[in-house]
Amino acid sequence: MSPRERTAPERSGQRGATARGKRRPPSQADVAALAGVSSQTVSRVANGSSNVEAETRERVLSAMRILGYQRNSAARALTLGRFHALGVVTFDLSAHGNARTLAAVSRAAQLAGYSVNVVCAEEPTGNAVQQAVRQLTDQAVDGLIVIEAQVLERPGLDVSSGVPIVVADGDPERRYPAVDTDQAAGATAATQYLLGLGHRTVWHVGGPQDSYAARRRAAAWHVALKDAGAPVPPLRSGDWTAESGYRVGRELATREDVTAVFAANDHMALGVMLALREAGRAVPEDVSVVGFDDVPESAYYAPPLSTVRQDFEEVGRQCVALLLDQIDKAGSDARAAGLITVSPQLVTRASSAPPGPAR
Template sequence: MTETFKPPSQADVAALAGVSSQTVSRVANERSNVDEETRQRVLSAMQVLGYRPNSAARALVTGRFRMLGVISFSLSAHGNSRTLQAISEAAQTAGYSVNLVGPESQTGGAMRKAFSKLTGQGVDGIIMIEAQILDHPDLRLPSGVPVVVADGDPDQLHPSVDNNQAVGAEAATAHLLGLGHRTVWHLAGPQDSYSARRRAAAWFSTLKRAGAPVPAVLYGDWSAGSGYAIGRRLAEDKDVTAVFVANDHMALGLIKALREAGREVPRDVSVIGYDDIPESGFFHPPLTTVHQDFEEVGRLCVSLLLDQLAHGHRPGGEERSMVTPQLVVRESTAPPPR
């Protein structure tokens, strides 16, 4: 006859640690009214026995599930994946787990469904990564759960953490103008992307302030393939000597198209990207780009959310943190050909 495994109980922990079951409960629920020596003895007994506190029961006592929800539409995007990793690490350090949901589409219905799924599974708060749908006029999320938005709340309806896209795009454009280029073409990201729109707006205003001609914006989809397709068109225009590309992947495709057309980077055309992906320093030539600190964005998102949990949920977008990007100059930019 097979013996049924019985997981260790709170009473087992209490017996091993030489304390009462009530003391074990206080330690499991992270109460402060336990001296440190006793707390460590109980934690050691839990580890020895493999005891796991019942999270549902603990939530009834503390009002906390120790779980943060994350909603992200594009998990494969470089910035989103780096931000998510930092969120997971910061949450773990703070004693929280992370529950991730990737909605099937960027619609109000999909967003509400994702939000309901997370709240139904017992999360203490939710972080949304680059949720462009938040600016939809018909979308209003329930107000009972704290929410923090990373790079995607144009109307500032919620506390948020943003990369300062305007500073980064201005630095990229000004760098090319400073090298002596008459103007700078722009290969933007998708028009429905909040980040792409902010980069394009800063590129436009920088050219206007400099009195430089403003070429028509070209739109890609963040992929190297779209950069390649648009690069083939730009390669035919000999007036194109500098291009600011809204991300590094599209810049990679653009450089390939230019080279195939016989236009060398940076001898004939300077190219600057955005994001500073790990591979950008190994492009041919190494890519001048704008470095975004996605890890800092993730850490600040968790910090802002935990602050709301600790001091009471404060709805509204008045709490906003900005992370400043840095221009990284490599070998893909140079003065224009003479």
Template sequence: MSRPKASRVSMADVARLAGVSSQTVSRVANGHPSVVGTTRQQVLAAMKQLDYRPNSAARALKSGQFRTIGVILFTLSSTGNSRTLEAIATHAALQGYAITLIPVAMPTQDSVLGAFTRLGELAVDGVIVIMEVHLLDAATVTLPPNVQVVVVDSDADDRYTVVDTDQADGARQAVTHLLELGHRTVWHVTGPEESFASQRRAQAWRDTLTAAGREVPPPLHGDWSAESGYRAGLALADEPGCTAVFVSNDQMALGVLRALHEQGRAVPADVSVVGFDDIPDASSFIPPLTTVHQDFAEVGRRCVEGILRQIERGETEHGTALVPTSLQVRTSTAPPPGDRR
């Protein structure tokens, strides 16, 4: 008997070679735990010998599921997006799902609808949208109906299932920490104006100072990059009353640290600096950076759980689920000059 061509190998061919039923082959192909020991090994060996590839399309037609989650992403350059995507991929794989990534260069109505159309062609069961802009808040942008959707980092109110870090509480923790150290006020370096996370952090910074009866200095604007933080740091170095800075992410905080160092402003002896994200390198900055820790793994897990509840059980939970943050205190913060305790 000649070996079937790889492109025409069927489940029946594998079953015949392994000496089992087609149902057993199907169970092995789908990772069913009921097939164990030598039988599983026989089937796997037959699959390998025949170069058999399970027909996922046929399986999807039978089950009604493709076991694939689409991810629409506007940028991979930010720490939050890249680490959230990694967490989504990890947790999806643990649940037996693959992900299909569709990057969108420009966050417009046409580009978003185009991404959904493309994901429809690729056959996905649901979509996770990772966004840092107010796209879903714009009246001109509406996601297609009858699509299972979870949104990350957006103020979507009750229209979609939203998972986000508790941006506001993280910022409050950062500012409160600096005030409790004795600083009269706290300066702020923001992220991009169009970023929802940046706006939430900036608003919480402002509200915390106002609630404490402190002066609110004019914010300095960055774009998440270390270079923009460096420019802001040069400006802050020229402010004699600046003894504490809350920076909207760790990359910009790195630039602030460099600028202050170059201008002879010691951290934390002259100026205390707090970041946001707790990137893996934050503890290796000079000095090690006090920063707000985001649990990206938990954000990813909740995104996958949320989309699977919609896909597998038809459950849709509108509103926002906030993942808590925590302040990691290191040696970039201290009481202000003249108030060493």
């Protein structure tokens, strides 16, 4: 009845692998006891396992199997000082590009033996980001990948958490190494393509202006027009959604002089096309439309959408490579805030054509 009397049987009960009640995951020590070796030897087997006699190793392995041993990663991380985990900060995972990038990052990280810790900051306020970063570093990551870097622009944002950071969207202030699609090249290609078809000029439906990617696409569009001596129509902006594209599209549809539209992403382009069609303007006969991203569905839009294909897979891969590189050569402050660019590719489909004669 006394606590002692209860304790003794419990103890012996807990020792075995068949313990009832509280189940404590088996530790190295348990394996060691069962195999009749020291925990040190178990450690050696669990790891690279150099210098362990075959017979001993076998005994240890079988003990592990019997007990269902899994090493405790927390303890491991504690001694090694490495978590083998990367953190990813993002905003809107329903945005196609972000999801794709995350998927690619996850794959690349997995190949390198790293897991990926995701935090989806609700809104791009500095506070939310700050908290997200805190949570991640406070969690256990060896490095950070920030998708959609515009948040880093927030003044007063301190992400100097000590861990290496890579930005997957181009860092306007070039404070961190970055990997990004060559937005300018993509936007330029789209604009020049439409001009090359014979359109007098090209209208642009931009993304939200706090997006660095959106700003660069708009800037390149602007430059491409100027370089070609084409008039530069006013910039209309949406928020990446098809709905916003539709809104802008209705406005554009009222102008007879609009014959070519370059939208900063496919979803907005979709909205633009619907608005044009509803206003009685055919795509591409009356108006040509080009998007950006090449979401898998865009080839099946009505009409199939000409667009600029981004290689998200490559962006994700490069991010991970760059980050792991930084992690490995930690300490050496050679953090050249470089920029790796990934080339996009123009894909032409049925939504674009030379301007019709019915000008």
